[in-house]
Amino acid sequence: MANDKRPSWENEVGTELKEKWVKWLHGLQNVKILRSIAPYLEDITTIALHHMMDASSKAFSSQTIAIVMEPSGMIQALLTSKSRITKRGLSIARQELVACVKGANIAANTNKALKRWPILENYCWADSQVALCWIERPFGGWKSFISNRVKRIKEISDEIDIKWKRDRGKQRMRCGKDGVQNMLEH
Numbered sequence: 001m002a003n004d005k006r007p008s009w010e011n012e013v014g015t016e017l018k019e020k021w022v023k024w025l026h027g028l029q030n031v032k033i034l035r036s037i038a039p040y041l042e043d044i045t046t047i048a049l050h051h052m053m054d055a056s057s058k059a060f061s062s063q064t065i066a067i068v069m070e071p072s073g074m075i076q077a078l079l080t081s082k083s084r085i086t087k088r089g090l091s092i093a094r095q096e097l098v099a100c101v102k103g104a105n106i107a108a109n110t111n112k113a114l115k116r117w118p119i120l121e122n123y124c125w126a127d128s129q130v131a132l133c134w135i136e137r138p139f140g141g142w143k144s145f146i147s148n149r150v151k152r153i154k155e156i157s158d159e160i161d162i163k164w165k166r167d168r169g170k171q172r173m174r175c176g177k178d179g180v181q182n183m184l185e186h
Helices: 015-030 092-113 129-136 144-160 177-184
Strands: 046-055 059-070 073-085 119-126 162-166
Touching: 046 092, 059 092, 073 092, 092 119, 092 129, 092 144, 129 144, 129 162, 144 162
Parallel strands: 046 119, 119 162
Antiparallel strands: 046 059, 059 073
């Protein structure tokens, strides 16, 4: 049964929505994106990569943040992010595991792209205790869906020395000094 209140793609949007869109679009002119993870143009001392991943019943995402140490200071920068719509019928725990696989793949690709830089640490942050349990015990007699993904995660983790951490919300990435300091302590 079709919903008659739902607009068609061909219909014009309402004036109020159009005004909000134009206002948001003009606000983008003030957005500045840092293009370099080494703004001081000095030798980079170390880089710590923090890969954050999460999932819900609708989508999952993964982001990579670099914390770059140079003699003149520290900078944090978003390197990459990826999101996907989840498959129907999978439990949240399985969705979280899929997000962990995607996060591990992004970690591997990021490390490959930055291979000439001094990457000191790789951390993967997930908030699913179940997915982390599967990752920590890779040979638990899991069903093939779980065991295949855990195997892939372990291969990547061993290759680039990923340390898996539980994000209980307190360690969630923040764009401030407190968030960076919290990650540096782990």
